[in-house]
Amino acid sequence: MKSIHRRSALASLLGGVAAAALPVRPAFAQSNEQAAALGREWSDMRWRRGIENQRMADLGDGTFLNPIMSGDHPDPSILKDGDDYYMTFSSFESVPGVHIWHSRDLVNWRPVTAALTKNIGSVWAPELCKHGDRYFIYIPARFPDYRSSYVIWADTIEGPWSDPIDLKLPAHIDPGHAVGEDGKRYLFLSGGDRVKLTDDGLATDGAPEHVYDPWRYPDDWIVEGFAPEGPKITRHGDWFYMITAVGGTAGPPTGHMVIAARSRSINGPWENCPHNPIVRTVSGAEKWWSRGHATLVEGPDGSWWMVYHGYENAYWTLGRQTLLDPIEWTDDGWFRARGGDLANPVAKPRGGEALPHGMALSDDFSTDKFGLQWSFYDPQADEKARLERRDGVLHMRAKGAAPSNCSPLTFVQGELAYEIEVEIEVDPGVTAGVILFYDRALYGGLGFDAQRFVTHQYGIERGRPANPNGRRMFLRLTNAYNVVYFDTSPDGINWKRFDRQMEVSGYHHNVRGGFMMLRPGLYAAGEGEARFRNFKFRAL
Structure with missing residues (x-):
């Protein structure tokens, strides 16, 4: 039998969708044909294509189209280290895991290493940070019969990374590292809690304490659950800003959201933003669902951005993908998101350097891609x-x-x-x-x-x-x-x-x-x- 023409097979599968007028974006894709139409409308005709025809966020004309990291890159933790940016993500049961990616412009990313090479359980929402000259990753993980948070460290981002050290924090997830005005180190935790760290960052110093009551959405909003998690601390001007996710990370597309609070001291009191939520998917007709788990980061040109994750409409199978949303600081000392629903191209941060994006997923097995890909x-x-x-x-x-x-x-x-x-x-x-x-x-x-x-x-x-x-x-x-x-x-x-x-x-x-x-x-x-x-x- 002669080789089947793959593009013809794909066209046959799509049937008459390509010839028909594309529909107004529905609340959700209700059929294979509609999902294909959504994919064609939102991706095929607009993406710039890179290695192996994979989609790239950078459109090459000074704009980019989200996601900046396609596929399963959830709970992004981002670190600005001079002119370099590094990100890592939840890796769940995959080992090696806690992969680190590198960028110099916030849009184009390439892999560096897998920092975690031992199986410590399902890894959820690690936190990448730098203190002094040392890099740290704080890692919540759970086996079926044990849950805790761990820390690993390295003197260079490429590693070698240390073995995991158990912090003995069984009741919390989603740590966010912070340094107070007194130079002391903390992990902010799910549920509005916080624990102090020793100066070396390798152990806790005391028990967790409750320090913040997160903003609550109206009772009639359709969400998965309250679930305050993912607190990230950014110091800007005279304020500490705490960015938190509430509403549940999956479930209804309108659930997950980004809220903000601020304090002049790392010890509070925390004032909730009057404009909450900062980001929320308000309709299942949007391209990106369940948007949340955000961190603020300064761009190479001094502009400010949020990095968070979301599900692509009709493509839950791809997991939560990493999104980049521009923000602006307002006269009242708060900030607002400017990217809308992120369905359209956004102007890139200026400055920086566009590194080659992504990596080839083909493998002739002549080099070792275990840990970097596999x-x-x-x-x-x-x-x-x-x-x-x-x-x-x-x-x-x-x-x-x-x-x-x-x-x-x-x-x-x-x-x-x-x-x-x-x-x-x-x-x-x-x-x-x-x-x-x-x-x-x-x-x-x-x-x-x-x-x-x-x-x-x-x-x-x-x-x-x-x-x-x-x-x-x-x-x-x-x-x-x-x-x-x-x-x-x-x-x-x-x-x-x-x-x-x-x-x-x-x-x-x-x-x-x-x-x-x-x-x-x-x-x-x-x-x-x-x-x-x-x-x-x-x-x-």
């Missing part, structure tokens, strides 16, 4: 020993019986439509394949062993028709606006469409919980080894 899901301490790169081949020792218990190797991507292709060879007794993985109970994909295909759908495995290719084949997965289909080939030239397709728009937090994204990846289960060659990624 991470295991909930690995054991010795999990990396399962991998070996040799002569352009990734050797992966099989584990478990299915993606649910084999710690798949996954990565973050930020496209609405893309394809991945890889050559796979399996030992007898091994099943391997390509997968879109949310967590142990929710994933989809296609694998094979020497005799048969295996589909993964809703986190359920099913044997499929006999495998005519034996223990070696090429697999291609296409995700076209949350509709997923597969092609197989014995030689990488002649392709055959697999007869099972999937719709995965419901594989996300509001269905399953966990706050993560649907990550593409590779897996190997059973007894023996799978070998992967020439992994290719391309945005459509």
Whole structure:
């Protein structure tokens, strides 16, 4: 069979949508076709395309279009360090995690390192900061039977980063580091609490105390829950400003929001902003939902900005993406957001330097991208020993019986439509394949062993028709606006469409919980080894 023309297949999938007039943005996408239309309206015709056709925020004309970090980059913590900016994010069960990215203009970002290489549990909302000449990351994490916050440190941003130190803070999340007018260090915590740190920042100095009662929204607003979290402290002029998220980080699109308070002392009292909320999604018709968890940051030209996250309308599967919103200081000493709903291009900060943005997600396995791109899901301490790169081949020792218990190797991507292709060879007794993985109970994909295909759908495995290719084949997965289909080939030239397709728009937090994204990846289960060659990624 001749190779299937991929763009024709995508056009066929979209049907008449491209020819029809695009609708006014609805409250939410109610069908695959509508989701595709939303994706086309908001992305394909406006994005500047970079590495592997991946979307870039920088439009090249002095403006940018959010997100600045597409795909799952939630709870952004940003550090201005001279002319450099660094960000890190929640990494949940993926290890290595707490990835650090670098920018010099707030819009273009490139990866630096993964600061956390040990599994300390699900990582939520770390805080990156610098005190003196040392860098610190404060990391809330939880295993099913234990929760605490940890700190790691390094003398250079590239590391090496220290082993995690347990701060013994079991009842709080989302730390925000602050230094008071007296030079003392604090972590502000969820719920309006605060704990003092020792001068070296490596231990707490006393018990948490309640210091702030967050502003409450009107009772008739549609939100997920009050949930005050993510407090970030910025000193500007004579004031300390506390930026907090309330309303819940997912659930209804109108829930999550940004509020502000201020005090002349780190010890309070805190005065709530009369203009709260500073940012809120007010309608499900907006492009960005559940906008919140903000930090103020000064741009390279002295302008001021907020960095926060949001879900892309109809694409909960991409997780929470990082957004950049311009602010202006007002005569009353407060500030307001100027970016509106962030659906349109915004003027870039002036000055700075536009670094190359993003990274190639294709991998010929000639260099080690483990930690920078690839991470295991909930690995054991010795999990990396399962991998070996040799002569352009990734050797992966099989584990478990299915993606649910084999710690798949996954990565973050930020496209609405893309394809991945890889050559796979399996030992007898091994099943391997390509997968879109949310967590142990929710994933989809296609694998094979020497005799048969295996589909993964809703986190359920099913044997499929006999495998005519034996223990070696090429697999291609296409995700076209949350509709997923597969092609197989014995030689990488002649392709055959697999007869099972999937719709995965419901594989996300509001269905399953966990706050993560649907990550593409590779897996190997059973007894023996799978070998992967020439992994290719391309945005459509």
